[in-house]
Amino acid sequence: MYELGNLLSQAKKYHSNWNEKEIRSYMENTLNMNISTMMFDTCDNFLITLEDLIKKDLSGVYLQYGFIHPQKRKNTSITDLRYEFFQDNKNMTESDIDGSKILVSTSELINGSCQIINAIPPIRGVVGCPRSGMIPASIIATHLSVPLYGITDNKLVKMTGRSDNGGQRMVSFEERTELPLLLVDDTLHTGKAMSQAKEVIQKYNYKYITSSIFVYVGSKDKVDYYYKGLSHPHILEWNMFHGRITRFSMLDMDGVLCEDPPLKKIKSEKEYIEYLSQARPIKKNIPYMTPCYAICTARLEKYRGVTEDWLKENNVKYNNLIMYPHSREKRDNAFLEEASKYKADTFNNSNAKFFIESCKHQANRIKNLLSDKEKIVISITEKRIC
Numbered sequence: 001m002y003e004l005g006n007l008l009s010q011a012k013k014y015h016s017n018w019n020e021k022e023i024r025s026y027m028e029n030t031l032n033m034n035i036s037t038m039m040f041d042t043c044d045n046f047l048i049t050l051e052d053l054i055k056k057d058l059s060g061v062y063l064q065y066g067f068i069h070p071q072k073r074k075n076t077s078i079t080d081l082r083y084e085f086f087q088d089n090k091n092m093t094e095s096d097i098d099g100s101k102i103l104v105s106t107s108e109l110i111n112g113s114c115q116i117i118n119a120i121p122p123i124r125g126v127v128g129c130p131r132s133g134m135i136p137a138s139i140i141a142t143h144l145s146v147p148l149y150g151i152t153d154n155k156l157v158k159m160t161g162r163s164d165n166g167g168q169r170m171v172s173f174e175e176r177t178e179l180p181l182l183l184v185d186d187t188l189h190t191g192k193a194m195s196q197a198k199e200v201i202q203k204y205n206y207k208y209i210t211s212s213i214f215v216y217v218g219s220k221d222k223v224d225y226y227y228k229g230l231s232h233p234h235i236l237e238w239n240m241f242h243g244r245i246t247r248f249s250m251l252d253m254d255g256v257l258c259e260d261p262p263l264k265k266i267k268s269e270k271e272y273i274e275y276l277s278q279a280r281p282i283k284k285n286i287p288y289m290t291p292c293y294a295i296c297t298a299r300l301e302k303y304r305g306v307t308e309d310w311l312k313e314n315n316v317k318y319n320n321l322i323m324y325p326h327s328r329e330k331r332d333n334a335f336l337e338e339a340s341k342y343k344a345d346t347f348n349n350s351n352a353k354f355f356i357e358s359c360k361h362q363a364n365r366i367k368n369l370l371s372d373k374e375k376i377v378i379s380i381t382e383k384r385i386c
Contacts (some may be wrong), residue, residue: 102230102231102234102235102385103234103235103237103378103383103384103385104214104230104234104235104236104237105237105383106237106238109135109136109186109213109214109236109237109238110135110139112136112213112214112227112228113135113136113139113140113213113227114139114143115227116136116140116184116211116213116225116226116227117140117143117144119225119227120182120209120211120225121179121180121209122176122179123144123146123179123180123181123182123209124146124147124175124176124177124179124180124181125141125146125147125148125149125158125175125181125182126138126140126141126144126146126147126148126149126181126182126184127149127150127151127156127181127182127183127184127197127201127208128148128149128150128151128184128185129151129183129184129185129186129193129194129197130150130151130152130193130197132185132186132187132238132239133184133185133186133193133197134150135186135238136184136185136186136213137149137150137184140182140184145169145173146173147159147173147175149181151197151200154200155200156200156201156203156204156206178207179207180206180207180208180209181201181206181207181208181209182208182209182210182211183197183198183201183208183209183210183211184210184211184212184213185197185211185212185213186212186213186214186236186238187212187213187214187215187216187230187236188212188214188215188216188219188222188223188226189215189216189219190219191219191222194210194212194222194223198210209224209225210222210223210224210225211223211224211225211226212226212227213226213227213228214226214227214228214229214230214234215228215229215230216229216230216231217229217230217231235354235376235378235385237383240285240356240378241284241285241286241287241292242287242288242289242290243290244290245353245354246287246290246291246292247290247291247292247293248293248351248352248353248354249292249293249352249353249354249355249356250292250293250294250295250296250346250347250350250352250354250355250356251285251287251292251294251295251296251318251355251356252295252296252297252343252355252356252357252358252359252362252380253295253296253297253299253307254279254297254298254299254358255282255358255359255380255381256282256285256356256357256358256380257281257282257285257286257295257311257314257316258279258280258281258282258310258314259279259280259282260358261275261276261279262275273303273306276299276303276306276307276310277306277309277310279310281314285380286314286315286316287316287317287318288315288316288317289317290317291317291318291319292317292318292319293319293320293350293351293352294318294319294320294321294322294346294350294352295311295316295318295320295321295322296322296343296346296347296355297321297322297323297324298324298331298335298339298342298343299323299324300323300324300327300328300331301323301324301325303323304321304323307321307323308321322346324339324342336361336362336365337365339362340361340362340365340366340369341365341369343355343357343362343366344365344366344369344370345369347366347370347375347377348369348370348371348372348375352375353374353375353376354375354376354377354378355375355376355377355378356378356380357377357378357379357380358380358381359379359381360379360381360382363377363378363379363382363386364377364379364386366386367386
């Protein structure tokens, strides 16, 4: 482990006239490793070069396993400063990337889509890679007032509406065919989806450039433009309840799948049961396609019937419903501690990898009570990993 701040301080103190190449060479020789890319990433998503990086005060930031990161904190929010150092290392495994499990929010995807606009050259239109790539594609096309394209049945399709180029305000749009199309995806890892989309565009002999809002650190050379590098594994908010992660996830019920019941409803048994049967679903969090590993709720076991009816009515896909097995008095005597311990024990003794909790206090407590520290607890209301 090296303290990078000291290395940079030495370089600046004794070699103030060095350029970026000389600083890079100094660091490579000192650390005995090849530096491929260096990036400084803040909550404001500024990317700066190594030349800019040496001007920063990085004391207390350490190099370990090829990554620069602040000394571990108990709880790290995605809005905290993150320092990342990417090197060419074919032997690096996921277990070496400690602390890299990042939850990326939908708002960050939207922000990245807007930021990448400043990096790309003039374009004639935007093509979204099916399916999540249509999110940044529509944002970029709207901001630049250019046509939006999708790919269907291996054909390039322009999204039209009240005009040939899509919408009333595009009636006067004049397409410049000498410009390239922008092909964009939300994330890129293997590049398979991007390659398939490129094959479709190539059939039309159109010029094109490629981009992805987020790219796996080892895949940055597969696109022309990208917004931010991501470590692997990472969690995407817009896919959290509708992808592979879902089958390994244990979900809280109230506050995740449906709105939390008002306190006045809880105090009346009749009103509480009525509320459970008519609770408003949080539709974006409901796993409609891939069943979640289990639902683990602090609701009492006696409410299983009305809960199962609600889950069926709202088309929630799940493999198991786990409800609090003890009395209301035992649960409510010290609710935070009791509910958290019950969920932590259930999560600990399962094969689930993720627990998605609505209460930030319970989320923190569940994480602290886990014996298996590899398991991940997500505070969904804060959009962070505990």
